[in-house]
Amino acid sequence: AQSVTQLGSHVSVSEGALVLLRCNYSSSVPPYLFWYVQYPNQGLQLLLKYTSAATLVKGINGFEAEFKKSETSFHLTKPSAHMSDAAEYFCAVSDQTGANNLFFGTGTRLTVIP
Amino acid sequence: EAGVVQSPRYKIIEKKQPVAFWCNPISGHNTLYWYLQNLGQGPELLIRYENEEAVDDSQLPKDRFSAERLKGVDSTLKIQPAELGDSAVYLCASSPGRGEAFFGQGTRLTVV
Numbered sequence: 001a002q003s004v005t006q007l008g009s010h011v012s013v014s015e016g017a018l019v020l021l022r023c024n025y026s027s028s029v030p031p032y033l034f035w036y037v038q039y040p041n042q043g044l045q046l047l048l049k050y051t052s053a054a055t056l057v058k059g060i061n062g063f064e065a066e067f068k069k070s071e072t073s074f075h076l077t078k079p080s081a082h083m084s085d086a087a088e089y090f091c092a093v094s095d096q097t098g099a100n101n102l103f104f105g106t107g108t109r110l111t112v113i114p
Numbered sequence: 115e116a117g118v119v120q121s122p123r124y125k126i127i128e129k130k131q132p133v134a135f136w137c138n139p140i141s142g143h144n145t146l147y148w149y150l151q152n153l154g155q156g157p158e159l160l161i162r163y164e165n166e167e168a169v170d171d172s173q174l175p176k177d178r179f180s181a182e183r184l185k186g187v188d189s190t191l192k193i194q195p196a197e198l199g200d201s202a203v204y205l206c207a208s209s210p211g212r213g214e215a216f217f218g219q220g221t222r223l224t225v226v
Contacts, residue, residue, distance in 0.1 A: 094213020
């Protein structure tokens, strides 16, 4: 079974500061890992994905995440926050056995302070 | 390429009434998901289809919820009768595989 834990339901950063959103996963098989962003009253949009190729994954809007097997982590970072980054961010895990089930964390709300 | 289309976007119904949500996935995506999202929470899987087969419906409350995916394309999720606790956003997503999902904008259901 797979699951993800997102540490910190709310994160606030100043505009231009580093963004770090934490995600730890649990999986009995090699995982696929994803970060999604959700703006108010919208569906979820894929930011980036790890599918067992490079461990450092670059996504849209300047975000990136690093898969660390030893730490079972997949933290999301962005060097410089922009006001438009304010949103809800979800980490998700699937597995490489082909089951295709996708499990989400509880989300982290990012606030960017001008 | 068109994304996942859901309708309606918003629905307000009285408790004990039936309601249905419709989803048109991205063309060629064999996997279709229905998720439930409560306010301030992450999406929770209700049912997953591979083509027209429901391969995981373990989290679907079958006493009042039902779903179908005719011809392995469009899907409908139904609630009958609706309860106050069903108020939430219902998300549909489709996938080309590997768990990567593309989401529709969701249907916000309010049961009064």
